[in-house]
Amino acid sequence: xxxxxxxxxxxxxxxxxxxxxxxxxxxxxxxxxxxxxxxxxxxxxxxxxxxxxxxxxxxxxxxxxxxxxxxxxxxxxxxxxxxxxxxxxxxxxxxxxxxxxxxxxxxxxxx
Amino acid sequence: xxxxxxxxxxxxxxxxxxxxxxxxxxxxxxxxxxxxxxxxxxxxxxxxxxxxxxxxxxxxxxxxxxxxxxxxxxxxxxxxxxxxxxxxxxxxxxxxxxxxxxxxxxxxxxxxxxx
Numbered sequence: 407x408x409x410x411x412x413x414x415x416x417x418x419x420x421x422x423x424x425x426x427x428x429x430x431x432x433x434x435x436x437x438x439x440x441x442x443x444x445x446x447x448x449x450x451x452x453x454x455x456x457x458x459x460x461x462x463x464x465x466x467x468x469x470x471x472x473x474x475x476x477x478x479x480x481x482x483x484x485x486x487x488x489x490x491x492x493x494x495x496x497x498x499x500x501x502x503x504x505x506x507x508x509x510x511x512x513x514x515x516x517x
Numbered sequence: 518x519x520x521x522x523x524x525x526x527x528x529x530x531x532x533x534x535x536x537x538x539x540x541x542x543x544x545x546x547x548x549x550x551x552x553x554x555x556x557x558x559x560x561x562x563x564x565x566x567x568x569x570x571x572x573x574x575x576x577x578x579x580x581x582x583x584x585x586x587x588x589x590x591x592x593x594x595x596x597x598x599x600x601x602x603x604x605x606x607x608x609x610x611x612x613x614x615x616x617x618x619x620x621x622x623x624x625x626x627x628x629x630x631x632x
């Protein structure tokens with residue numbers, strides 16, 4: 407079974423609105439990362455948050471991490487049509503150096 | 518700077534045939550990974566490597582073998598292809614920060630169809 411699971415599986419919002427997606431994981435981690443994938447392409451790294459951090463910002467992205475609940479959220483503010491993509495969380499688990507991905511959230515921005 | 522390069526980009530195999538997918542990175546990264554992506558399943562880790570000469574099993578290793586004889590290359594082999602191995606395969610590499618993999622860089626993927 408996969409380490410991470412994103413919620414919701416799919417999300418459609420109007421351009422300009424904020425998009426929030428969540429990731430839950432199962433075991434203790436060293437860090438959690440978020441990636442974007444445009445249709446049929448390779449994944450692109452967005453942001454990394456370490457296990458001792460609670461919040462991190464990068465441009466219009468805000469990531470939170472709650473290690474007690476084993477969950478993270480990705481907020482994209484002021485969404486744009488170009489944000490339409492699938493978003494994945496990835497975790498690196500304590501005790502090994504695997505980088506495992508969740509099932510992804512498919513985000514559609516409606517112009 | 519090429520980043521991560523996968524070859525080939527597309528391949529059609531007959532059941533029982535063998536093939537090798539090549540992943541090459543020019544960033545001197547320690548970690549390299551092979552994933553497969555199927556509709557609705559996200560990315561599943563097949564095998565990975567934490568350094569030259571090392572390999573380890575991921576979540577779905579059966580039917581695949583890997584080798585990392587050189588730091589920059591990570592090969593994925595299918596000895597006897599099955600239709601269940603029809604998928605898009607992604608290679609990735611990452612550097613180490615505080616002994617853990619950091620940002621991963623991905624290749625563009627190999628679309629494999631087994632008939």
